[in-house]
Amino acid sequence: MRSAEFLDCHVLVIGSGGAGVRAAIEASGYGETILVSKTIAGKGGCTTMAEGGYNAVLREQDSCEVHFEDTMKGGAYLNDPALVRLLVDEAPERMGDLLRWGAVFDVTDCCEVAQRPFGGQRFPRTCYAGDRTGHEMMLTLMDRLAATGTEVLQEVTIVHLFKDENTVAGALGIDRNGELLAIRADSTVLATGGGTRIYDISTNSSSGTGDGYALGFRAGAELVDMEQVQFHPTGAVYPYDARGRLVTEAVRGEGGILKNALNERFMIKYDPERMELSTRDVVARSIATEIMEGRGTPHGGVYLDVTHLPRSQIESRLPVMLEQFLKFGVDIRDDPMEVAPTAHHIMGGLRISTEGQTTVPGLYACGEVAGGVHGANRLGGNALADTQVFGKRAGESAGKAKKRVKRIHREEIEAQEKRLSVFYGGEVLPTTVARSLQIAMWEGAGIFRTAKDLEKTEGVINHLSSLSLKATGKSNPAECCIVQNMLTTASLVVRGALLRKESRGAHVRRDVTQAWDAQGSPYGHTCQSLQGSNIKTGVKV
Amino acid sequence: MKDLTVRVYRFDPSEDEVSHYQTYQVQVNEGARVLHVLHAIHDEHDPTLSYRYCCGSGQCGSCAVRVNGEPVLACMEEARDGMTIEPLDLPVQKDLVIDMEPYLAAISSLVPKEDFTMPTPEVVEAIKPLRSCIECLACVSACPALKVISFAGPTAMREDLRLALDPRDSEDRVTEAVKSGLFTCTSCQACWKVCPKDIQIPGKAIEKLRALANKKGLTLPRHQEVSKLVKETGRSVTRTEPTFLEQVGEVLEPYGPVKATVGFFVGCMYNQRLPQTALDAMEVLRRNGIRVIIPKEQVCCGSPLIRTGQIDFLDTLKKRNIDAFVFRNIDTVLTMCAGCGSTLKNDYKTPFRVMDINEVLTRYGIEPPARLPLKATYHDPCHLMRGQGIRDLPRELITQVVDLVEMPAICCGSGGGVRSGIPEEAAALAEKRREEIEKTGADIVVSSCPFCEFHIMEHTDRPVKNITTLLLEGYREKDRKKAEKAG
Numbered sequence A: 001m002r003s004a005e006f007l008d009c010h011v012l013v014i015g016s017g018g019a020g021v022r023a024a025i026e027a028s029g030y031g032e033t034i035l036v037s038k039t040i041a042g043k044g045g046c047t048t049m050a051e052g053g054y055n056a057v058l059r060e061q062d063s064c065e066v067h068f069e070d071t072m073k074g075g076a077y078l079n080d081p082a083l084v085r086l087l088v089d090e091a092p093e094r095m096g097d098l099l100r101w102g103a104v105f106d107v108t109d110c111c112e113v114a115q116r117p118f119g120g121q122r123f124p125r126t127c128y129a130g131d132r133t134g135h136e137m138m139l140t141l142m143d144r145l146a147a148t149g150t151e152v153l154q155e156v157t158i159v160h161l162f163k164d165e166n167t168v169a170g171a172l173g174i175d176r177n178g179e180l181l182a183i184r185a186d187s188t189v190l191a192t193g194g195g196t197r198i199y200d201i202s203t204n205s206s207s208g209t210g211d212g213y214a215l216g217f218r219a220g221a222e223l224v225d226m227e228q229v230q231f232h233p234t235g236a237v238y239p240y241d242a243r244g245r246l247v248t249e250a251v252r253g254e255g256g257i258l259k260n261a262l263n264e265r266f267m268i269k270y271d272p273e274r275m276e277l278s279t280r281d282v283v284a285r286s287i288a289t290e291i292m293e294g295r296g297t298p299h300g301g302v303y304l305d306v307t308h309l310p311r312s313q314i315e316s317r318l319p320v321m322l323e324q325f326l327k328f329g330v331d332i333r334d335d336p337m338e339v340a341p342t343a344h345h346i347m348g349g350l351r352i353s354t355e356g357q358t359t360v361p362g363l364y365a366c367g368e369v370a371g372g373v374h375g376a377n378r379l380g381g382n383a384l385a386d387t388q389v390f391g392k393r394a395g396e397s398a399g400k401a402k403k404r405v406k407r408i409h410r411e412e413i414e415a416q417e418k419r420l421s422v423f424y425g426g427e428v429l430p431t432t433v434a435r436s437l438q439i440a441m442w443e444g445a446g447i448f449r450t451a452k453d454l455e456k457t458e459g460v461i462n463h464l465s466s467l468s469l470k471a472t473g474k475s476n477p478a479e480c481c482i483v484q485n486m487l488t489t490a491s492l493v494v495r496g497a498l499l500r501k502e503s504r505g506a507h508v509r510r511d512v513t514q515a516w517d518a519q520g521s522p523y524g525h526t527c528q529s530l531q532g533s534n535i536k537t538g539v540k541v
Numbered sequence B: 001m002k003d004l005t006v007r008v009y010r011f012d013p014s015e016d017e018v019s020h021y022q023t024y025q026v027q028v029n030e031g032a033r034v035l036h037v038l039h040a041i042h043d044e045h046d047p048t049l050s051y052r053y054c055c056g057s058g059q060c061g062s063c064a065v066r067v068n069g070e071p072v073l074a075c076m077e078e079a080r081d082g083m084t085i086e087p088l089d090l091p092v093q094k095d096l097v098i099d100m101e102p103y104l105a106a107i108s109s110l111v112p113k114e115d116f117t118m119p120t121p122e123v124v125e126a127i128k129p130l131r132s133c134i135e136c137l138a139c140v141s142a143c144p145a146l147k148v149i150s151f152a153g154p155t156a157m158r159e160d161l162r163l164a165l166d167p168r169d170s171e172d173r174v175t176e177a178v179k180s181g182l183f184t185c186t187s188c189q190a191c192w193k194v195c196p197k198d199i200q201i202p203g204k205a206i207e208k209l210r211a212l213a214n215k216k217g218l219t220l221p222r223h224q225e226v227s228k229l230v231k232e233t234g235r236s237v238t239r240t241e242p243t244f245l246e247q248v249g250e251v252l253e254p255y256g257p258v259k260a261t262v263g264f265f266v267g268c269m270y271n272q273r274l275p276q277t278a279l280d281a282m283e284v285l286r287r288n289g290i291r292v293i294i295p296k297e298q299v300c301c302g303s304p305l306i307r308t309g310q311i312d313f314l315d316t317l318k319k320r321n322i323d324a325f326v327f328r329n330i331d332t333v334l335t336m337c338a339g340c341g342s343t344l345k346n347d348y349k350t351p352f353r354v355m356d357i358n359e360v361l362t363r364y365g366i367e368p369p370a371r372l373p374l375k376a377t378y379h380d381p382c383h384l385m386r387g388q389g390i391r392d393l394p395r396e397l398i399t400q401v402v403d404l405v406e407m408p409a410i411c412c413g414s415g416g417g418v419r420s421g422i423p424e425e426a427a428a429l430a431e432k433r434r435e436e437i438e439k440t441g442a443d444i445v446v447s448s449c450p451f452c453e454f455h456i457m458e459h460t461d462r463p464v465k466n467i468t469t470l471l472l473e474g475y476r477e478k479d480r481k482k483a484e485k486a487g
């Protein structure tokens, strides 16, 4: 390993998903901006995979107030109201940006952006581009980014945030060839996305390893509500290697119905009013219960059926689903899909202000890595809006931050070089550790939780963290760092879950009986940082 | 679980002088994809193996590789025993990782106009199929044109058309496309056939852009000449000898009992330039019980105009051709030119069925010819293999006469107006064919398209023959032997 190459910029953005690229577009207006992505820019992360849509209030009959209420209610009132307010107020403007920059959303006959119903919302306010909405957004944002002066570093994995006193001063990256890059920045924006790859069954792309939570945590930032992990009700169950792959909520939005192996439309038992379009936590638990109680399909799921819909509707509104299932031997126009819950989204994350500032000076966060916007359960379509609203806000405040004399300390680089070189003498392959972690998390920190299982999982995480990870090739040290990040993220989730002794939103504690509903809960955020962890009490919503 | 043996391309430029292939035995789950085989190699055999992936569900376009030569998405393609996994045919960075950046950079970005106009539902519907591109570069890897001439590539053309249609874009994308090589595309359809999103770039983007270029007066002068010729003579090439239609009657009766009756669409090349080949084909048909009706008023199918974006005269041609066969109550029209066949099948709406001669001969069965002591290689015409999905039938016929040595199916460079418009590119592609032909050690080259035959003939020292000519030679040999015996 050669010694690190140095780069300087005003704003460093880490991550090329919807949030990161939106932040870079904004920041580049204020000074030299570098965007780093561990994948090819625009191809990584979960934004490109988002199928369903983007929530925004665009019609007279709808209102931001209703969107606010839906979001708070969906989030079991754990959301930060100030962040939610911005989300609903600014989502339409940010949609406007996308349209101006060329996004090709579906439109109505009156040339308005078309909207469809999504779970937990009282108005059909989910804008979409077929079932490749996120991909359309990414193409548009990458187009726009190309028109700014942003320098893009492809396939560089950030493994450490530098600190100068108590301020973040940039980051250390490793490129594809194992070379080190030390990037000095006045402001650093974390936009690394989510981390449900810590689970055995997950919708996330391979980059959803929770790097940002771990990087932020180690840099001293406070994280909130990390126990709040959304299990999407409908993930694929077959073939085995494709398990967890998302079957978009748009399938139910378009009219898809859920049935168990006895051909019963079981949602009537759990939420007779909203049925299949109930919130994700409710639908996921209902499906999990059906499967647990023995009414599952041969592959261990339930049926999701669209065969009653016109074939043309399936072809034009759900082309990606149609194509994916066809590849795996199922024609969804003729046969039902088999689905089961899958780890989808981490609602918790770095605590941010309305300007996207974390609790550490110099460090900003936006998108899925940030917490507080979605509370205890995210509504479908709110995350894409989140990436744009808070991507812009974080990029703007990072850009407006003062230029300063940036210092990266020699010792800090040396310590990191040492950390990386140790891997070459390690013993256990990172993939082996990741596999064990994913299974332990699925078993002990999944949809239904108890203190006993959580503690057992914590034990596994501690053991895995004590193993020395092994690198052989040049690309392997980054893989080792990523597995360390997975372990840190997992322990944040488990610790949060132990702290929250109530069932709230996506977090269900089977070993706790509680006398309150979400609005009457005595608890607020769980907070974790290097200083310690606690749960806020006595807050009233 | 199942066991697979796979061969993987390995190359680390910092350590290796040349690439090599490594064979691995891996265990994977039922239904595993190519990507899961790579994971298994990386996790259990060799952590230094480099390959790209991210979404694992066909949405990000990171993972395209070649499996047994064909570009596919590793995360979607089912893993098969014995497969060879190679990088795309683009500059390799390491193992299966190629340099995507220059090709991604060649795709244009929208430059917003001052005033915003929302696209109409019709525009959105037109643009949407073009936008489903995940920029995986499978098409770029497969495109023969950009290997021999400067061309931004199929997916860049796709986005150029999208921008040309989008009311929000402020630039002249048609002129831009022409500058980035719009006319270098040979219409070979390779890009479409490998595209995981089934984007029909040649038909739905390149020909559309060429039609827009035509409106701007940017059609190549040589292509304009072709169009003029079609309008004046009904034919896209000039004649060099008495034409096929002048040499035959309206109906050709078979020698034996009638197995089927077809109408014959000859096409410009066989009619004007290679009439003898068409006459050979008639002989083979008669010998095999096919009654052939030949309307004399038929004209050019219009393919040379469609491919070059000159479509104003098209409907006249279509009507004349369709009427000619309908008038004679013909329910099956036979083509032997791959280009005409593909055009009649894909660009026409015909009230009759269209069949290529390879389909007709194999459908009704042929009298076995004598074997000739020759080794042949077969050149797949693009408009037969990709345009009409006919790959195995010609081989069934050829192997009845001679031994066949395969070569990779790559465009010869004669299509899409390239032979007339950009002859140096057409020659460069044919030169590549010559090299492949040489490698096979074959004595003769067989094909089933007049454009390919004519073009390859100019670039190889081996005889180039149409399938039906080869069959006829087999029959002549058979007759000769019979006569010899009798005598």
Ligand SMILES: Cc1cc2nc3c(=O)[nH]c(=O)nc-3n(C[C@H](O)[C@H](O)[C@H](O)COP(=O)(O)OP(=O)(O)OC[C@H]3O[C@@H](n4cnc5c(N)ncnc54)[C@H](O)[C@@H]3O)c2cc1C
Binding pocket: A014, A015, A016, A017, A018, A019, A020, A036, A037, A038, A039, A042, A044, A045, A046, A047, A048, A049, A050, A051, A052, A053, A054, A055, A133, A134, A156, A157, A158, A159, A191, A192, A193, A194, A203, A204, A205, A207, A211, A212, A246, A344, A345, A366, A367, A368, A369, A380, A381, A382, A383, A384, A385, A387
């Ligand atoms: C399958 C799927 C479907 C979804 N559908 C919808 C939907 O329809 N509507 C909706 O609102 N939400 C949806 N979501 C959620 C939503 O897509 C995500 O929450 C959102 O896109 C996250 O955006 P992001 O920019 O924060 O992160 P991402 O888009 O995940 O991007 C993260 C980026 O960070 C980079 N990165 C990560 N770690 C590092 C590192 N260490 N160094 C350098 N770079 C790094 C990655 O390469 C990537 O570029 C869906 C999620 C999934 C998984």
Ligand code: SF4
Binding pocket: B139, B142, B143, B144, B145, B146, B153, B154, B184, B185, B186, B187, B188, B189, B190, B191, B192, B201, B202
């Ligand atoms: S049709 Fe053939 S030559 Fe034309 S762009 Fe596609 S691959 Fe290239």
Ligand code: SF4
Binding pocket: B061, B132, B133, B134, B135, B136, B137, B138, B139, B140, B154, B155, B158, B191, B194, B195, B196, B197, B198, B199, B201
């Ligand atoms: S057009 Fe198809 S093959 Fe080409 S880059 Fe796009 S998705 Fe890939």
Ligand code: FES
Binding pocket: B052, B053, B054, B055, B056, B057, B058, B059, B060, B061, B062, B063, B064, B073, B074, B075, B076
């Ligand atoms: S990994 Fe994304 S398309 Fe294959």
